Amino acid sequence: MSAPDNIEVPDEVRARHAELCRDLDDHSYRYYLGAPIISDAEYDRLMLELREIEERHPILVTQDSPTQKVGAPISVDFAEVEHLVRMESLGNAFDFDELNAWADRASAEVPVDGYLCELKIDGLAVDLVYERGRLIRAATRGDGRVGEDITLNVRTIGVIPERLDESVRPAPELLEVRGEVFLPVEDFEELNRRIAADGSHAPFANPRNAAAGSLRQKDPRVTATRPLSMIVHGVGAYTPAAEDAGATVFTSQSQAYRLLGEWGLPLSDRYKVVATMDEVRDYVSHYQEHRHDPAYEIDGIVIKVDDIALQRRLGSTSRAPRWAIAYKYPPEEVTTRLIDIKVGVGRTGRVTPYGVMEPVVVAGSEVEFATLHNAQEVARKGVLIGDVVVLRKAGDVIPEIVGPVVERRDGNEREFVMPETCPECGTPLGQQKEGDVDLRCPNARSCPGQLRERVAFIAGRKALDIEALGYVAATALTQPLEPSEPALRDEGDLFDLTVEQLLPIRTHVLDPDTTEPKTDPKTGEPKVVSFFANMKGEPKKTVEKLFEQLEEAKSKPLWRVLVSLSIRHVGPRAAEDLARHFRSMDAIREATEEELAAVDGIGPTIARSVREWFEVDWHAEIVRKWAAAGVRMEDEGHEPGSRLLEGVTVVVTGSLEGFTRDGAKEAVAEEGGRATASVSKKTAFVVVGDAPGSKYDKAVKLGVPVLDEAGFRVLLEQGPEAAEKLRINPPEETEAE
Template sequence: MSSESTEVGGVPVAALKRHAELSELVEDARWRYYVLDQPTVSDAQFDEWFKELLALEEAHPSLQTPDSPTQKVGAPVSGDFAKVQHLARMESLDNAFNAEDMTGWATRAERLAEGDPGPYLCELKIDGLAIALVYRDGKLERGATRGDGRTGDDVTANVRTIKGVPHRLKGDDVPSLVEVRGEVYIPVEDFKKLNEQLVEQGKPPFANPRNSAAGTLRQKDPRITAQRPLRMLVHGIGIWEGATVPRAQSEVYDRLREFGLPVSDLYRVVPDLDGVNAYIEHYREHRHDPAYEIDGVVVKIDDFRTQRELGSTSRAPRWAIAYKYPPEEVNTKLLDIQVGVGRTGRVTPYAVMAPVVVSGSTVERATLHNAAIVEKKGVLIGDTVVLRKAGDVIPEIVSPVTALRDGSERKFVMPTHCPECGTELAYEKEGDADLRCPNTRSCPAQIRERIYFAAGRRALDIDGLGYVAATALTQPLPPQEPVVRTEADLFDLTLEQLLPIKSVVRDQDTGLPKIDPKTGEQKVVSFFSNINGEPSANARLLVEELERAKQVPLAQLLVALSIRHVGPPTARDLANAMRSIDAIMNASEEELAAVEGIGPRVAATIKEWFEVDWHREIIERWRAAGVRMEDEPAPEKGPQTLEGLTFVVTGTLEGYTRDSASEALASRGGKVASSVSKKTSFLVAGENAGSKYDKAVSLGVPILDGAGFEVLLNDGPEAAAQVAVKPEEA
C-alpha cells in the first residue's frame, strides 16, 4: 500500500484506524467492568463506543469479523472459580436511547414477524450481576455468572446464601430441568449500611451497588457472602424441559413465582408501543422508587412463538431491547487537570474535582481521554463543570458551565514530556488521538502498570502482587534501585531482594502518592519485611505465587505479556491453535492471521511485538527461570464425517441444548450457521422450529428431526439423507 492510499480492501484507512481504536477501548472496558469489577468508563461512554463500532461495521461489513467486540457477549470469566458451560447461551441486549430507537426496533420486529409482534412485556433493568440458576428435578444444582455468555464462574455455594433463592422448587408441574436467568443485586439502603460497616472496620467501601453485588457474589468464602444483603430477581429462562411449556414470558413469570422464585411485581404487559413508552416515561420520573438501582427498562415481545420467529443476532435477541435512561448529572468545580501513564504508554488527562456525590458515591476524578477531548469539551481549569455518572461507573465531564466563569480559569496544556520518565511524548502513528510515551522499555510508569496487569487474575494470577507491591518493585524510594526493571526480572525475584524495599503508597487510579492526613507527608510502606527485618507474609506469598505462576496455561502467559489487542479471548484462540510460545513467536503473519478469531490486524501486532529484541528477552528469561512455554498437545480429533457441510440448528432437541447440538456438529467437522440459505446442507429442527423450518422448505433444504440428527451423528450424512424430511413432504 502506498503512503498516498486512502483505502484498504475498499475500507477507508480512517475507518480502519477508528475501528481498531474502538475495539481496544471496548475490550478493555469489558475486562475492567466484568472481570476486575473496576469499571473505568461510564455506561454512556461504552454505549457510544459500541454504537460507533456498529455504525462502522454497517457501513463497511468486512470489518465485522469474529474477533470484533460486536460479535461477543459479556466478558471472560474470572480465574477464581471453576468454569461451567451454560445450558443455553446467555445473550446481551441491544440498546435504545430515545423514542426513535424504540420505534425503529418495533418496526423491524413487525417486519420480521410479518405482523404486529405485540403484546410487549416491560420490566425494570436492574443494575446488578447477571446469574443463571439450574434446577434439576426441582433441586438447585448450580449457579453461574454470565461470563462470556457460554462459560461462567461456578458460584453455587454463594448463590445458596442469597435470601429468597429457593434450594428446592415447590408446586406441581415443576420442570425436570430448568435454567433460570436473573439479576443479583444489593438494595440501595442495604448498600449504604454495608459501606458504613466497611468504613468502621477500616476497609475500603464499594464504589456502587453493582460492584458490591459482584464482589460479594465472587467471595471465595460463602460465609462472607451470607453476611451481605444480596437479593435476586428472576427475568427469564434459558432451558425448560419435562413440564408444560409456557406460551409467553408473562406466563413464565407466573409459573416461576408459583415455584417460589423471586419475581418482580413491577413488570407490565402492554398491548402496543404507546404502552411501552408510557411505562418508560413513568419510571424515568420514578427512577429511585424501587429498592434497587436501575439504569433503564427492558422491553420484550411477550409471545414465545414470536420470539422464536425473530431469533437472535450473533450477540443479542431481536425480540428484546434495553431502553437506557440518560445518566445522572451534577455540577462541581474542576480544580486541576493532570495526566497519568498507562501500560501501553498512553498518556491520559484526568480531571481533579471538588468532591461531589453523584449516583450514591463521592467522586473526585474523571477521565478526559486525550488533549483533543479536553479541547473539544471546552473545559478550563477552574470551571464549574457538568459531571455525568452513568450506571454508577467512572464519571465523565460533559461540559463547562460558561455562565459561571469569572476570568480566573486557565487552559490545560498537555505536557510535551512523560511526567514519570521525562521522555518526549509522541503519537504512535499519524492520525492517532492519544499521545504516548515511546520509552516502552524503561518508563517506570509503564513497567509498573504492566507488572500490575501481568499479575491479574486472567494473566499470571499472582496473589500478593497488587498495585502497591508492583510500585514497590518498580519504583522504590531512592537511593534504592528497582529490582524489577522489565518483566524479564519478574521470575528471578528472591526474598533477599525484597527485604530492603520501601515504597511510596500510590493511588491506583492516578498513580499519585497518597498523603498521610496526620503528618501531611507521603505514605511510605515497608511492604516485604516486618519490624524485625524478617520476610513478611506478603514477601513469602509473593515468592510462592511466582513459583506457582510458572505453570499457568499458555493463554494466561500470553495475556501477561501485554501484547496490544491480545486479551483473554484472543490469547485463548492463539494458544488453542499454536500450543506453544515458540510456534507463535516463529509463525508468519499469514499463519497468525489464519487462526480463527485473530485476523490480519491482530496478526500484524503480534508479529511486531515478537520482533522486538527486549520482548524476546522476556520470553527467554522466563523460560530460563522455569516458566512453562507450551500447553499439552491438543486432543486428537474424532472422524471428521461432516467436513464441508453446513448446518442450521433450530427448535428444541431432546437431550441437547442449542449449543451442545452445534458443538456435536462442529466436533465432526461441520460448520454451523445462524440462518438458512441455499448453501445449507441440513436443517436440524426440534420442536417449535419456527420460521427457519419454513425457509428450509421454501429453499429445498433437507430437514432432520431429533431421530434424524442422531443418525447424522452416528452414521454420517449419507445415512441421514435417507431419513431426512424432504421439502416436498414437509
C-alpha cells in the first residue's frame, strides 16, 4: 500500500513551496513598508499557487506559512501591541462563480436571509480600542494577532473621535473596532503635487501607500499634515456599559453599524443590506461600473452574512471568516516590462513620450502603451527603458506609468533621450512659450500628424460627435498613400468634401495609441485599406453615413464648434462659458483679451489663447469656410439675460431615459445654464436618474433641490421657480449640513 500523498512530497514540490513562502513573506514585508515590488494581482497569483500546493500536500502547512498568517511582519520602529480579538483576513472571489460557491457553502450550513454589501477600501487596516468611551489605543493589523502601536498618529485623524458620543446611548465599557484608514484621491493628488514642489522625497505611488506612510511617521505632527480619513467596518472585543449588561446589543452587522454611528464613529454611506444573491451581484456590478464614484480608491466589494448569530455559527478557518468574502475587481495597478519609450504628436503640436510595454491585463483590458506626459515627467519618475514598471489605469483614462520597480533592475536599462525634431514632419521642436514643460511642433498647419489628430478630435463625443469620422477615416483624409492627394489641406475643408475626392484614397491603418501602421498578421506588412470605396470602386455605406453626419454636425451648438477648433486650453467647459456669454463666433473673435478674461470661468490664460488663435490667418480661414458651408456660428433665439436658466448651475447624475448625459448638459446650456460635475452650496439643482450615486447624497446633505426627469423637463420649459415646486427632497426633509 502506498504512503499517503501528504507524506510523499516530491522534492521539486517542497522546493517550490519553500520558494513561494520566502517570496510571499518578502513581498508582504515590502508591502507593509509601503515599497512593494510586485502588484496586488501578482501577489494573489503566488498565494493561490501556494494554497493549491498545500491542499495537495497538507503536511507542508505550518503556522509560519503565509497561508496561515494575515498581513506582514512587525516593524521594530513601533511598539508591539496584541489585539484583543484576532484581526482576520478575508477570502477572495474573482468572479461570480467563486462568489456563488461561497454563498452555497454558507447557506448549506445555515439558512441565510440577508447579506451586507460594502465597498472594499484600498487603504490600511487599523484597530481602535475604547475604554469607557475614551480612545486608549490604535494599532496596525500586523500579523493579525500583534500590530504596531500608532495611537499618537491616529489621534491626528479628525474623523476618529477621542471620546465616543454618549448623547444617544451610553458608551460600552470596552469597544474594539476595526476600519480602514485612507487618503481621498483628490487629497492624495494634492499631497503629491506638494511633495514634488518642495522636493522633500519621492511622490507616493498611490493613495494606499501614502496612507501607510503617513500613519508610520515617527513625528505625529507630520501625520497631522496629511488629510487622512477612516471608515469603520467591524467590531472585535466588546463589553457593554453597566446599564446594558445582559442585553444583546449587536444582533446584526447592520445594527452594529447603526450603533457605531450613534457613538460618533465614521461609517460608510454606501453599504447596503440585501436579501438575495441576485441583489449582491447587482451591487457588485454597479460599483464595478462606478468604481471611481467614491472619494477613495476601492479594489472590490466585501459581502458579509448580516445576522451575527449566523456569523458565529459559520465560524472561521485558520485565517478567514466563513461568513464574509471579498469580491476583488480586476486590478488597476500591475507591473510589466517597459520595452521602449517613443513619442507621438498631438493635435496642438505637443510631443508626448509614451511607453511601449510587454502587454499586460489591467482593469480588465490588455494594455501595451501608456502615457509618460513629457521629458521632465520621465526624469521625475526615474523611468529607464528596460525597467519593470508599475502601470496604473483608472476608469477610462489613458493608462499611466507610475514609476519603476528599482529593486528589479539588472543593469541593462538605459535612459530615454527626447528627440529634437517632430516624429511626423521633421520640424525642429521647441517651447511654445518660455517656461513651458512641453515641447511642441510649430508646423501646426502642415504637420500631417497634428492635422490627423485634429480631424479625429472633431469627430469625438466632446466635439461634433461624428461617428463615421473615426481615427482610420481621419488618417485616410489627411495621410493617403501615393498617388492620392490628401482630401484635407486643413480642417477648413471638412464640410466641402465630395464623394469623388474620397473614392481613390488608400491608406495605412494606424494604431491610435502609437500612430504607427498596424501590420497584417499573415504577411507582416503594414495594412493598406481603401477606406471609402468597395471592391467595385463604389462608395461604401459608410460614405453615405459620413455625409449625413457631417450635415447634422452643422447644426450642433456653438460651444461644440468652438471645441472643434482645437484652441489650446479651450475644452468643453470653457467653450460653454464663452458660448453662453457671447452667443456668436463673431462676438468671440472680436472680443478683446480683457473682455474674454472677464467671462466667468475663463480667466487670462484661456483669454490669451483664444485671442492668439484668432489672430492666425489660416485659423480665421477655417471659421470662414465652415460658416460658408453652413456650420452654426451663433446660438439664436434669446436676447441677453432672457434665457430661462441664465446664471443657474445644474448637476446631472445617474441615467435618464429621455436624455444622454451630454444631451442633458446641452439642454441646460441652450437655456443659458451651466452644467457642472460636482455638487456644492452654489448648485441650483441636482437632476437624478437611475443609480445616481454620491452626488444625490451630497445634494440631500446640503439641501440642494433634487429633481427627477419630469422635474428636469419642467426646469427646461418653465424655469427654476416652477421646478422648485417639484423637488423630490422637500426643504423640511433635508439633512443639516
